[in-house]
Amino acid sequence: MQISELARRAGIPVATVKYYLREGLVPPGELTGATRARYGEEHLARLRLVRALLGPGRLSVATARAVLAAVDDPGTSVHEALGAAHRALPGVGVDGAPDLDEARAHLRRWGWRVAADSPALLALAGALDALRTAGSPPPDGLLDRYAAAAGRLGEQDVADIPAGSLVEAVRFVVVNTVLLEPVLLALRRLAQEDASRRRFPDGRPSGAEGR
């Protein structure tokens, strides 16, 4: 198909498609003339992935390029590519160098083994530091509860990874990491809202007696 049809089917302006091509986010089409190129279904799929990463995924162009490099690299295993994707993806903000010992101790307790430089380990340590800084260390049992929930989800997420094609597996990991995180956070807030409505059914301020 020509670039105009590619843009139309992806629901993106032609100028944006050209921008993605210039930035190397979408591979060039097959040249059919001095200024014309032909594009295939793989370009359309890539265009949709790019749009998802830059839009709802909120990646910068540079980060999207790094993530797509992990998707495209045929020399990595799925496990390595998952690590690369996690590294390239926007992480939890960590200020300074948090103490990793507490986070590591929790992981040992849960029997989880991860890379010593895992970005998620740093993120967990940073988040635990932040809770302490805020004067709100997690209540007893909370971390174990969160780990149990995350463990069940992570286990099934990985079981769902398609085994056939490596590129498809990595694409799946990237999309599911970037795009299911907002789903999980939204669901937790909705569950909180529903539970709060049930626990605090009276909409009135607690100090407003009578009436």
Place this chain on the structure above:
Amino acid sequence: MQISELARRAGIPVATVKYYLREGLVPPGELTGATRARYGEEHLARLRLVRALLGPGRLSVATARAVLAAVDDPGTSVHEALGAAHRALPGVGVDGAPDLDEARAHLRRWGWRVAADSPALLALAGALDALRTAGSPPPDGLLDRYAAAAGRLGEQDVADIPAGSLVEAVRFVVVNTVLLEPVLLALRRLAQEDASRRRFPDGRPSGAEGR
């Protein structure tokens, strides 16, 4: 205590404390002279909360002010304040106006009741749109699995809210919403990494036979 001791105990430069005071993020101390004020433990607690919101919580000063207004407003119930906090907190990015029908149908199926304009509902609908846009609608059963996990967490999160003081309850909600989300995301990524190591134990590329 004087501002120098307040800053020292909070681990923040005096200039930063003065900036927070000017911005109204921390209430003024009790004046004890033309240029001197005295601060109490409540100022220290507030300073730590502000630092957590602006630092690891990644809020802007304007957003932090809105969240703190929800914390300080004695005229709202816990349930209303939770809604206000969710509204002020950085949400999941939503582009355009996603179709809410599918998200609403899921919530009905799970028996969750939330406000018609709940920001988390919009976030869920936006995230589902994004998955479809990326050409990766969630596999069968995935949403139910995520909802079950989120439901258990949200239920217990709300049960943990201290019932005594309204301000303390809202502070708890804000801190736990902003600061436990990165914990949950980090734990899910760690669980994925651990599960991926077990499912794909061979570090070699899938195409690299022999050796």
